[in-house]
Amino acid sequence: MRKVKQNDFTVRRAAPADVPTLDQAIARIDEETEFLAKPGEYLRRWAPGFAERLKELNAKGTGAYLIAVAGGEIIGFLGAYAGPVARTRGVIYIAHVGVRERWRGRGVGAALFAAIEDWTRAQGAWRLDLRVDTKNGRGLALYKKRGLAVEGRIVDGACREGVWCDHFLMAKALRPLGEPAWEPLELGSGEGAREAVTFRRLRAEDAALLRAFQRTLLGETPFLLAQPQDVADEAAMAKALAEGVKEPGRFDLVAVAGHGDGERIVGHANAEREAGIRMQHNAYASTHVLRDHWRRGIGRRLAAEVENLGAGATPAPPHRPPPGAQHPRAALRDGMGLPAGAGFAALRGDRGAGRGSGKVGEIFVGWAKRF
Numbered sequence: 001m002r003k004v005k006q007n008d009f010t011v012r013r014a015a016p017a018d019v020p021t022l023d024q025a026i027a028r029i030d031e032e033t034e035f036l037a038k039p040g041e042y043l044r045r046w047a048p049g050f051a052e053r054l055k056e057l058n059a060k061g062t063g064a065y066l067i068a069v070a071g072g073e074i075i076g077f078l079g080a081y082a083g084p085v086a087r088t089r090g091v092i093y094i095a096h097v098g099v100r101e102r103w104r105g106r107g108v109g110a111a112l113f114a115a116i117e118d119w120t121r122a123q124g125a126w127r128l129d130l131r132v133d134t135k136n137g138r139g140l141a142l143y144k145k146r147g148l149a150v151e152g153r154i155v156d157g158a159c160r161e162g163v164w165c166d167h168f169l170m171a172k173a174l175r176p177l178g179e180p181a182w183e184p185l186e187l188g189s190g191e192g193a194r195e196a197v198t199f200r201r202l203r204a205e206d207a208a209l210l211r212a213f214q215r216t217l218l219g220e221t222p223f224l225l226a227q228p229q230d231v232a233d234e235a236a237m238a239k240a241l242a243e244g245v246k247e248p249g250r251f252d253l254v255a256v257a258g259h260g261d262g263e264r265i266v267g268h269a270n271a272e273r274e275a276g277i278r279m280q281h282n283a284y285a286s287t288h289v290l291r292d293h294w295r296r297g298i299g300r301r302l303a304a305e306v307e308n309l310g311a312g313a314t315p316a317p318p319h320r321p322p323p324g325a326q327h328p329r330a331a332l333r334d335g336m337g338l339p340a341g342a343g344f345a346a347l348r349g350d351r352g353a354g355r356g357s358g359k360v361g362e363i364f365v366g367w368a369k370r371f
């Protein structure tokens with residue numbers, strides 16, 4: 001990508017060798033604003049292993065970190081990630097952006113955005129999106145100036161110093177895509193299976209079972225964002241599960257049919273809390289059941305367990321939500337048919353998932369419920 005030279009600073013792509021200085025710059029910027037991570041959180045939670053992750057991002061093109069440098073000092077940064085599955089790879093999410101306090105209002109943010117847009121186009125990607133606090137006037141001014149538009153609002157998206165704050169979801173389409181290629185689907189009623197189903201927590205050694213479940217699910221349900229080829233291989237899934245089931249903010253429940261070697265997963269509920277301290281009251285949840293087992297109450301039971309989890313959760317310390325505002329939330333993705341009945345409200349539409357040869361589909365990305 002081109003280097004952007006702007007008066008007295010330069011914008012360029014960060015390399016792993018920049019990481020020690022970049023870590024310090026991000027940590028300092030977090031201290032200088034209320035709109036990014038809580039001070040101290042970045043170094044504790046995100047800095048470990050960042051150089052390796054950045055190396056991989058740069059090698060695979062799955063994201064980019066840009067830095068603004070003046071006199072050898074990093075004065076601003078922007079980190080962005082491509083969507084995790086093939087259909088969302090062209091959606092670039094700007095995860096965080098910040099400028100040192102004394103440099104704000106001098107065009108650094110605008111230069112970082114021009115550079116990420118260049119990078120995004122060079123990837124062949126078609127869309128930029130981000131979340132921003134509705135009270136962040138300077139951020140909003142910058143994003144609007146760069147052509148991003150507000151597409152939705154996340155109520156209580158963050159808890160800042162004991163105050164609930166809403167977020168806007170903003171986005172910019174970088175190139176037009178065609179009409180959705182969604183064909184009407186004949187889904188049938190399920191009711192094919194009669195065998196007994198039991199419910200249990202997912203175990204670290206379930207990688208092969210979970211993989212088989214996901215491949216069957218995605219093969220028979222083409223409107224989900226992921227496709228069978230997105231499913232991780234068994235070694236990668238085993239590694240992810242070994243780490244994931246130990247995560248305190250993660251919950252997995254499976255519906256299982258058969259016994260011993262014949263055991264099969266036929267339903268799965270997953271909920272994961274947001275990692276950031278200011279957003280830990282949000283849990284992203286999904287519930288899926290194989291079609292043969294529809295209409296047996298399995299999805300209802302799985303969703304109810306996720307709800308119990310949400311209702312029982314309290315925001316992690318040191319949050320002190322204002323009185324009367326104890327609202328851990330669950331956002332349910334892909335919960336076809338379930339959320340409305342379970343009191344979930346649609347969170348947002350139109351996230352520009354591409355299908356097939358670059359077609360765009362209008363989808364709901366989430367449903368949210370307060371507890």
Ligand SMILES: CC(C)(COP(=O)(O)OP(=O)(O)OC[C@H]1O[C@@H](n2cnc3c(N)ncnc32)[C@H](O)[C@@H]1OP(=O)(O)O)[C@@H](O)C(=O)NCCC(=O)NCCS
Pocket residue numbers: 033035036097098099100103104105106107108109110111131132133136137138139141142145
């Ligand atoms: C938001 C942020 C990244 C913007 O970067 P920046 O370098 O200050 O932005 P720029 O100087 O390029 O200004 C971009 C636009 O913001 C607006 N802006 C600048 N100063 C402003 C101010 N004091 N108040 C409101 N808007 C302002 C202007 O529209 C400006 O464009 P213009 O100069 O052509 O009129 C930066 O201010 C920052 O780090 N803030 C704290 C962290 C943060 O909020 N991050 C974003 C979280 S989503």
